[in-house]
Amino acid sequence: MDIRICYLYPEMMNIYGDRGNVTALVRRCRWRGIPVDVEGLGLSEKVKPDRYDIFFMGGGQDREQVLVCHDLLENKGDAIRREIERGAAALVICGGYQLFGKYYRPFDGEKLPGINVFDAYTVAGENRMIGNVVAKSALGGRFGTVVGFENHSGKTYLGKESAPLGMVTVGSGNNGEDRTEGAVHLGAVGTYLHGSLLPKNPGLADFLIERGLARRGERSSLKPLDDTLEWRAHREAVARARKTH
Amino acid sequence: MGTKGRSALLIGKALGSASRILRFGGGSTLPGRVARKIDPAFVRSMVDGLPLGCVLITGTNGKTTTTTLLASILEGAGITPVHNRTGANLMAGLASALIRDSDLAGTLTGRIGLFEVDEAALPDAVADTSPRLVLINNLFRDQLDRYGELDTLASRMKEAISTLERDATVALNADDPLVASVGRGLDQAVVYYGIDTDSCSSRLMQHAADSKHCSECGSPLSYEYHLFGHLGRYSCTKCGLARPEAQVAATELGVMGLEGTRCTISHPGGSISLFIPLPGLYNVYNVLAAFAVGTALEIDVEIIGHAVEKFTAAFGRVEKVRVGDRDLLMILAKNPAGMGEVLRTLAGERVWKNILLALNDNIADGRDVSWIWDVDLEMLSGQLREVVCSGIRAWDMALRVKYAELGQGSLVTEPDLERALDIGLEAVEPGDTLFVIPTYTAMLELRKILTERGLVTPFWEG
Ligand SMILES: [Zn+2]
Numbered sequence: 242m243d244i245r246i247c248y249l250y251p252e253m254m255n256i257y258g259d260r261g262n263v264t265a266l267v268r269r270c271r272w273r274g275i276p277v278d279v280e281g282l283g284l285s286e287k288v289k290p291d292r293y294d295i296f297f298m299g300g301g302q303d304r305e306q307v308l309v310c311h312d313l314l315e316n317k318g319d320a321i322r323r324e325i326e327r328g329a330a331a332l333v334i335c336g337g338y339q340l341f342g343k344y345y346r347p348f349d350g351e352k353l354p355g356i357n358v359f360d361a362y363t364v365a366g367e368n369r370m371i372g373n374v375v376a377k378s379a380l381g382g383r384f385g386t387v388v389g390f391e392n393h394s395g396k397t398y399l400g401k402e403s404a405p406l407g408m409v410t411v412g413s414g415n416n417g418e419d420r421t422e423g424a425v426h427l428g429a430v431g432t433y434l435h436g437s438l439l440p441k442n443p444g445l446a447d448f449l450i451e452r453g454l455a456r457r458g459e460r461s462s463l464k465p466l467d468d469t470l471e472w473r474a475h476r477e478a479v480a481r482a483r484k485t486h
Numbered sequence: 487m488g489t490k491g492r493s494a495l496l497i498g499k500a501l502g503s504a505s506r507i508l509r510f511g512g513g514s515t516l517p518g519r520v521a522r523k524i525d526p527a528f529v530r531s532m533v534d535g536l537p538l539g540c541v542l543i544t545g546t547n548g549k550t551t552t553t554t555l556l557a558s559i560l561e562g563a564g565i566t567p568v569h570n571r572t573g574a575n576l577m578a579g580l581a582s583a584l585i586r587d588s589d590l591a592g593t594l595t596g597r598i599g600l601f602e603v604d605e606a607a608l609p610d611a612v613a614d615t616s617p618r619l620v621l622i623n624n625l626f627r628d629q630l631d632r633y634g635e636l637d638t639l640a641s642r643m644k645e646a647i648s649t650l651e652r653d654a655t656v657a658l659n660a661d662d663p664l665v666a667s668v669g670r671g672l673d674q675a676v677v678y679y680g681i682d683t684d685s686c687s688s689r690l691m692q693h694a695a696d697s698k699h700c701s702e703c704g705s706p707l708s709y710e711y712h713l714f715g716h717l718g719r720y721s722c723t724k725c726g727l728a729r730p731e732a733q734v735a736a737t738e739l740g741v742m743g744l745e746g747t748r749c750t751i752s753h754p755g756g757s758i759s760l761f762i763p764l765p766g767l768y769n770v771y772n773v774l775a776a777f778a779v780g781t782a783l784e785i786d787v788e789i790i791g792h793a794v795e796k797f798t799a800a801f802g803r804v805e806k807v808r809v810g811d812r813d814l815l816m817i818l819a820k821n822p823a824g825m826g827e828v829l830r831t832l833a834g835e836r837v838w839k840n841i842l843l844a845l846n847d848n849i850a851d852g853r854d855v856s857w858i859w860d861v862d863l864e865m866l867s868g869q870l871r872e873v874v875c876s877g878i879r880a881w882d883m884a885l886r887v888k889y890a891e892l893g894q895g896s897l898v899t900e901p902d903l904e905r906a907l908d909i910g911l912e913a914v915e916p917g918d919t920l921f922v923i924p925t926y927t928a929m930l931e932l933r934k935i936l937t938e939r940g941l942v943t944p945f946w947e948g
Pocket of ligand 1: 701703704722723724725726727
């Protein structure tokens with residue numbers, strides 16, 4: 242059974258090396274002998290039912306984000322939400338994460354509605370939150386942490402229906418106030434951690450792959466990989482994050 | 487110059503010689519920082535003493551190379567510039583250059599100010615120097631944590647440029663849609679430069695491409711061809727906006743690997759064929775930029791061409807060092823577009839390669855290292871003998887290399903730069919070359935190591 246990844250707006254939403262996450266998913270499937278396909282889906286294209294096992298979307302610049310927001314609502318939002326309810330996995334980062342919530346409220350102008358995967362809303366903030374982040378997370382794998390880099394001014398607040406991806410021990414996270422970082426709903430993960438999250442958080446990468454396989458009807462556990470280098474990079478990044486704050 | 491300015495100058499001079507003697511970093515910013523604190527109008531009062539005014543060079547990639555090339559062009563034309571040649575390109579760096587190149591009375595040794603300026607510092611530099619010419623070479627994603635978004639950066643630059651005197655000139659890269667958009671509707675004279683041949687183009691946009699939408703109407707741009715990142719021949723699918731006609735243009739190109747590039751450049755007075763002794767298309771743009779400025783300053787084209795042909799790169803940008811019976815070629819790469827272009831040049835050399843990638847995440851490098859995932863390391867697949875990953879973020883770099891699946895070559899991770907350098911050199915066959923690709927502060931550190939070994943001279947003496 243092969244896994245099919247849907248890369249949403251690969252041309253427009255790829256601002257901080259986000260495609261490294263897709264590279265990580267693809268390699269970690271192939272290294273285990275799991276066939277995998279990546280399909281990019283751009284403006285005005287529709288999400289075919291039952292076609293995708295993992296959705297991915299990165300962050301973009303403001304102008305791109307507005308275009309994508311309208312297109313998501315018009316052409317893809319309902320279908321993506323339905324696929325996630327049926328077991329598809331998703332990883333959405335930064336701008337992608339915001340658009341998967343209820344809405345984004347800028348300083349001036351109208352609210353940008355989201356596609357309601359996460360019970361979360363975002364408001365424009367005064368200050369950019371920039372820097373290394375470490376969060377304690379149940380999806381972090383061996384060390385129970387996820388590590389990455391954040392760069393956002395939007396402040397996201399979670400409602401009751403969505404759990405955070407983790408609690409920050411270094412950095413700002415969702416809003417710099419309540420220590421939460423990211424959101425999880427079923428197999429969908431939203432986060433502000435870009436910095437190509439998955440290569441050095443293999444536990445999170447494998448959570449998504451496992452979900453994707455389950456969606457294909459395969460429930461066996463994943464073959465372990467030699468992740469010595471991944472975990473070393475993980476630990477060094479955590480140490481660097483603690484040092485730079 | 488007022489009393490305040492004079493004491494700023496004297497204290498700055500004292501600090502400059504003290505730091506050169508004590509060798510804490512060549513004194514490239516401290517004197518200027520202190521002088522501007524004592525007299526905030528210091529730069530303005532100093533540049534008043536330049537009979538030929540000021541030229542500012544900015545853009546993400548190629549600032550130092552272009553400015554250094556222009557300095558030798560100006561010298562060739564008998565015009566000594568005051569130049570921030572150490573690459574310190576914030577206001578303190580400009581002030582330090584003015585302190586260094588003046589006597590105790592504040593009389594400058596040069597006749598024209600030639601300054602490379604950080605993109606974000608351009609508005610301040612324009613306000614303080616009232617330049618006769620501003621050049622923007624390109625705008626790539628580089629340390630977004632510092633600059634915010636490219637669109638915002640470009641509109642700030644345009645705002646600053648529109649305040650220039652009416653007889654000022656603006657030189658812009660026509661092939662970069664965002665840079666070219668700065669020239670639309672300006673009252674000042676605009677000189678566009680670019681590449682008018684598709685002989686080095688690719689039909690696919692490389693991954694590290696930034697500007698894909700029309701600056702006028704937001705619709706996607708369509709490209710006839712791409713040259714380097716988002717640079718190429720573009721037009722808007724909706725409003726008809728197109729790449730402007732270039733007055734200074736490369737009409738023929740012959741890439742000769744790491745040796746350099748043969749090219750023919752047309753300019754308002756005719757055309758000239760020459761050899762650029764620096765590798766990569768990015769250096770063709772640097773040369774075109776220097777031609778655009780040089781011809782706008784009415785310097786003889788033969789003088790410009792001569793300076794290009796005998797040009798050696800600004801320190802660390804491209805530097806070849808002999809280490810015993812091996813060579814070391816160091817090429818600075820500070821963002822995805824720059825590193826992509828460096829790798830593309832290397833990939834064009836069909837030999838087995840030993841590479842040292844040195845990735846730091848200090849403020850000057852950009853704290854965020856995720857950009858390495860936007861670089862197509864994959865293009866070196868099957869060409870590598872050994873890759874050594876080093877620097878503060880050595881393990882992130884190693885992971886990038888692992889996921890690029892580069893084939894049979896071995897991968898070594900050693901965060902310590904000095905040890906990494908020895909490991910890298912050790913693996914090179916006698917007569918062969920170790921290619922060293924560092925980020926900015928890793929380059930400075932590596933240079934320091936090579937200086938201590940007596941292999942290169944410190945840049946503040948150069
Ligand atoms: Zn347009």
